[in-house]
Amino acid sequence: MKRIKIKVPATVANMVCGFDILGMAIHEPYDEMEVKLTDSPEIIIKHEDHFGLPEDPSNNVAGVVLQHIQKDLNLTAGFEVTIRKHIKPGSGLGSSAASAAGAAFGANVLLGNILSKQELVHFAMFGEELASGVRHADNIAPCIYGGITLVKSTAPIDIIPLSTPDLxxxxxxxxxxxxxxxxxxxxxxxxxxxxxxxxxxxxxxxxxxxxxxxxxxxxxxxxxxxxxxxxxxxxxxxxxxxxxxxxxxxxxxxxxxxxxxxxxxxxxxxxxxxxxxxxxxxxxxxxxxxxxxxxxxxxxxxxxxxxxx
The missing domain is CATH 3.30.70.890 (GHMP kinase, C-terminal domain)
Structure with a gap:
């Protein structure tokens, strides 16, 4: 596979009393991301929005995630990512998590789904660390798993998908x-x-x-x-x-x-x-x-x- 387009949902973390351990995915707003697998090892980040986020991979949450995937899997290929953000940074609706989780998810599909969901969470948390200084997964997990998730632990990663009430x-x-x-x-x-x-x-x-x-x-x-x-x-x-x-x-x-x-x-x-x-x-x-x-x-x-x- 050469290219994939995905919708990455906003998430509500904490759910009041579950600080850093509970989160849920919602349908709107959502980001649009396009991830391409390239022959060169370069990682390219492009933003088609007006938020002025950095496009240097080392300073971009999606770029950092892809750098870690590339390094840990010893990839010779690279990635080109185009992001159209509708989840405003600093909104409290999981904007950085959407970019990080979307990059990990897209790369994994292009590579043949070789990573588990827990491994996707592991890589996506590097993006959250860049954004907030903490490798938390309360937004990342529901973005990747869907529904409501409980982060029992991040070291080791232990994610428990919960039921989805009709609310x-x-x-x-x-x-x-x-x-x-x-x-x-x-x-x-x-x-x-x-x-x-x-x-x-x-x-x-x-x-x-x-x-x-x-x-x-x-x-x-x-x-x-x-x-x-x-x-x-x-x-x-x-x-x-x-x-x-x-x-x-x-x-x-x-x-x-x-x-x-x-x-x-x-x-x-x-x-x-x-x-x-x-x-x-x-x-x-x-x-x-x-x-x-x-x-x-x-x-x-x-x-x-x-x-x-």
Whole structure:
């Protein structure tokens, strides 16, 4: 195979209480990537978007991933990657993870699917390390596996795909930037033991609710007593949007990744649409442009759009 075109979905990491271990793929927004296998060993990165991301492979998350694949597999071939990003960098919707996971996925297909999904996660995490300084997989895993994933461990890599509840995801992206690296720096280094116990209960409840399709349990478990109280101060109108979403019938929700995007879960489409309208209105009222997405949980993850042999 010479060339592949793929759709790489946005992801919601943490899912409120599962910091760095839980994540889910959604249908919109998504990036478009074209990956070509070339005869020369050079890695070429091209961006067909307006975000001004570096195209030097060593400074580009997709490029770094491909460099590691090339080195570890002793490849004499190279890659040419064209990226059209619709997931804005710094949105909290897994923009860097999409580029990293898409590069690993595309290269693997072109090479004959010689890598397992866990190996794809391993290589894609090098891109996340470049972007945020940490080799985390909470966005990478659902992007590659689809649906909702639990990252039990990254050393060694142990990814557990969970069930996919029939729920609507509402995500609002206010046009302010919160860098993942900055959002990590403000986190507390020590937490109270009672808070840790409460958080463990919420994580266990959320995973159990997902596996048993127990929607009320999912709603009761969407509570974060450690990360959200600190990070929410970086996001305009976070408290108002969360309170109003719950009044409109949301199961719960919180910060998507490191923010500034906020997500909510709902059982019915009408509820999701009402929440989406409220989110847009809240930001319109204070003069902040925002984009709102309504999506089911994406059970597939990265999708192949076109192949060329």
């Amino acid at each position: 609507f995801v509402i995500a609002v992206h206010p046009q302010v930037e919160v860098k993942t690296s900055d959002a990590r720096q403000i986190l507390k280094k020590n937490i109270l033991f009672k808070d840790a116990i409460e958080q463990w209960g919420n994580i266990a409840g959320l995973v159990t609710g997902i596996l048993k399709n127990d929607i009320p349990l999912i709603g009761r478990s969407l509570n974060d007593v450690i990360i959200e109280p600190v990070r929410s101060i970086l996001i305009p109108k976070f408290g108002e949007i969360k309170t109003k979403s719950l009044r409109l019938g949301a199961l719960g929700g919180g910060i998507s990744g490191s923010g500034p995007s906020i997500f909510m879960l709902a059982k019915k489409k009408e509820t999701a649409e009402n929440i989406a309208g409220m989110m847009k209105s809240v930001y319109d009222d204070i003069g902040i442009e925002s984009f709102v997405y309504i999506s089911k949980i994406n059970p597939v993850g990265i999708e192949i759009v076109e192949k060329e042999y």
